[in-house]
Amino acid sequence: MRLALVTETFPPEVNGVSMTLGRLCEGLAKRGWSLLVVRPVQEHEEVDAVSPPQPFEEFVVAGVPLPGYSSLRMGEPAGFSLHRMWKENRPDIVHIATEGPLGVAALIAAKLLRIPVSSTFHTNFDQYSDHYSVGGVQRLMSAYLRRIHNFCACTLAPTQQMADALASEGYLNTGVLSRGVDTELFSPEKRDAALRKSWEIPEGGRAIVYVGRIAKEKNIDLVVRAYQAMARQNPGDRLVLVGGGPELERLKRKYPHIHYAGMRKGDDLARHYASGDIFLFASVTETFGNVVTEAMASGLSVCTYDYAVGREYVKPNENGFLAAFDDPDDFVEKAVALGECSDEELRLIGSAARKTAEGISWDAVVESFQSSLREVVDRTRG
Known part of the structure; x- marks a missing residue:
């Protein structure tokens, strides 16, 4: 199976989403998946920089700093590049982890090529607006997020509580993808x-x-x-x-x-x-x-x-x-x-x-993610 994972944040950036995606990619690679990670250039990194050895490919696009978070970047909407690349080397599934311009461009490219798309819901960006004096845009942000995710075959949330909350807000095909913890590192x-x-x-x-x-x-x-x-x-x-x-x-x-x-x-x-x-x-x-x-x-x-x-x-x-x-x-x-x-x-x-x-194992989380991806691919092929 070949997966293209699209995200605005990825290790070595330090945040919960980055760490989770890194763990998922490592786990899938160990299970024999072929992975392409599509992400923006990170702080102090060049777009054409050579990545350190890792068990997956990377496609790095230009990006601009997020307001208030100069260390994090929004990726440019590189839809034409992704369409051309995926037309030549087609993934079995595209997974969108973040809903920025890069994620939207990837969604459009995948839809044009009839590649199945899954997604995860990692961050309540619409709720952040209350903390930055832009509460008036919360309704628009909520509608935007819901529309993006509903173009995907499924939206996986970290807890059942969150999955149920999303479903009540009109999100379709919600499921659960929990998070693990490294009990060897954290001890x-x-x-x-x-x-x-x-x-x-x-x-x-x-x-x-x-x-x-x-x-x-x-x-x-x-x-x-x-x-x-x-x-x-x-x-x-x-x-x-x-x-x-x-x-x-x-x-x-x-x-x-x-x-x-x-x-x-x-x-x-x-x-x-x-x-x-x-x-x-x-x-x-x-x-x-x-x-x-x-x-x-x-x-x-x-x-x-x-x-x-x-x-x-x-x-x-x-x-x-x-x-x-x-x-x-x-x-x-x-x-x-x-x-x-x-x-x-x-x-x-x-x-x-x-x-x-x-009792909170990353192995179980990766296995659950793998099953969800395979289910989407099988459903599409069927």
Whole structure:
């Protein structure tokens, strides 16, 4: 089987969508698939740059930076190039992972060539508009996303909750493609005493960790508010923000006492997770939220909202704490309650979280993706 996967983001870029797509491609390649990844040029990369050895081909197009995220690019609508390439070397299926100009161009090229097209729903771009003072375009964005996905044979969402929500909004042929977690990379064994020391946590204090983009749509100010409430109960607690983004400089000016770890990758990121004690994640715009399962795999006690990954895997008061969806006061209350747990109670919660994460396999996710792709191809041929 030959798959052409079209995406605006891909490793080594650091975000949940990029990481997920990288895992899926690696898994399919190991299963004997022939893959072509179509993506925009990344920051500090040339369009004709030679890619490092990997188990799939790449077709890199020009791109422009996303507003507010200079490290991410929208690909140019290279429809003519894709049509010509796929006419000569036809894939069995085209999978569209992002709905930007490149994805739309790929959809049109595939339709003209009668190549089946599948898609995944990774990001609530329409909900982001509320956080960037462009709420008036949310209805148009929602209609745009629905129209793009309904031209595809199926739309795979990360959770059943999201698949049902999309179906209720008029999306056709929705299904589920979950996310896995690398429990070898993310592990309590990566805890680093020297790293914790560099965070200057006072005796009796705890490291309250957030990992992700430092951006409005991640509800980062609520994380800070929850931490401040926790620190009133235990002044030794220290907030550690791991990641970069458009809100970083504002936060540094407003909250100089917070530790800003910057963007981390690989084993370095795993050490930052495992060296924490409590993980706060207050975003209400997620389709999944990979960072939560990574924190759980690292043995942290997590506090997040009751939706997406939280609803899927967090069992309240057993392997983490859940707040009522989009209820800031309840989120702060749950975070404070988690902070009031004894060290032994946090250890038990973290151990239960780790056990849950050990049952979330990437192999199963790749197998599910493979089955969905084959089903679309078989249905088209039939």
